Amino acid sequence: MESFVKFTNQSQGRDRLFRATQYACMLLSYILENKAGREKLVMKLKHVESNMSSGRKLFRLGNMVHAIEASKASIQLSDPVLCYCLTAANLNRILYFTCDTVLWVRSVDLVSDISKEKWRHRASQCYFYSLLFHIARDLYVIRNCMEKERQCKQKGSDCGNGPTLNSDNTRLESHDSFLFILYLSLKNNPPLLLDTIKNLCDLLSPLDRLGFYKTNPGFIGICGLVSSILGIMTVANPQLKLKH
Template sequence: MDSFVKFMNQSQGRDRLFRATQYACMLLSYVLENKAGREKVVMKLKRVESNMSSGRKLFQLGNMVHAINASKASIQLSDPILCYCLTAANLNRVLYFTCDTVLWVRSVDLVSNIKKEKWRHRASQCYFYSLLFHLARDLYVIINCMKEERKSKRNGDDCRNGPTLNSSNTLQKSFGNFLFILLMSLKNHPPVLLDTVKNVCDLFSPLNHLGFYKTNPGFIGICGLVSSILGILTIANPQLKLN
């Protein structure tokens, strides 16, 4: 119970819970949409989904400041690749939260002459670019993890877990050897695995809205739900968060 209270006291924890509910409702409404006698249930699910989305926009009003502070912190990183990827990702998050704030202002009718689709498209673009830079960071971290794994294998560590890398030049260059090192690297570094899966799942939503990869709400709901659950896990257990 203490862990749950601590989780709910965090703004990110509440946002992830709302997000999981939003995408779960999207998935369920898609599954039940074409079934007879489920019209009222589908309407309720879509109403809950809309309310969760509006609630998240309200909770995210202050996230722009957090994204700006994250940009200031990432620009001071000594690693140039991490510095560039994370700073670019955070700056795009600043723009995304700006667009999200404009959309919230329009949704509550504070300003009526805002073109919703135009700002929604801009928000999707910023979100898409932010995810791309986060995935570039994930790829860079995975490559470094694979280098460490390859080095440890060459030194004779964990020989029982798979083939040695220094047995022959052909084996080192084989696809099977590459795949083995990749899997071992992800196994030994769960945070980068969870972060990569989360970002890949999140990527389908802006891809769909921008028209790069058209899919159905059910698939978006599954991806969003998986991403939200992984986000809940990283908040509940900070050791699983990629820093």
């Protein structure tokens, strides 16, 4: 109970719970949409989904400041690739939160002459570019981890937290050396694995909104729910969060 209270006291923790609820409702409403006699339930689920989305916008009002501070920190990184990817990602997050704030102002009718569709499109673009830079960072870190594992394998040593040689690894190694090194790299770096999966799942939503890859609310709901659960895990256990 103490850990749950500590989790919900964090703004990120509450946002992750709201986000998981939002995408769970999206998924359930899609599944039940064509079921006879479920019309009222579907409407309730869509209403809850809308409320969760509005609540998350309210929680995110101060996130622009955090994104600015993150940009200041990332620009100090000594690795030029990490510096570029993370700074560019954070700058796009700043623009995304700016668009998000404008949409919240419009949703509460503080300003009425704002085009929701135009600002949603801008927000989706900024979110999309931010995710692309985060994924580029993930791929760069994966490449570095694979190179480290390859060097250790050549020296016959173990660079990970556990044994690198067992029957499954031997079969995989004999099948494809690249897959074997990739497997070891992700196995020995759970934060990197979780962050990569999370960013790939998040990418589907802006791809759909921008028209690059049209899908259905059910698939977006599944990916959003998986991403939210991974986000909850990283907030609950900071050791699972990728540092740079």
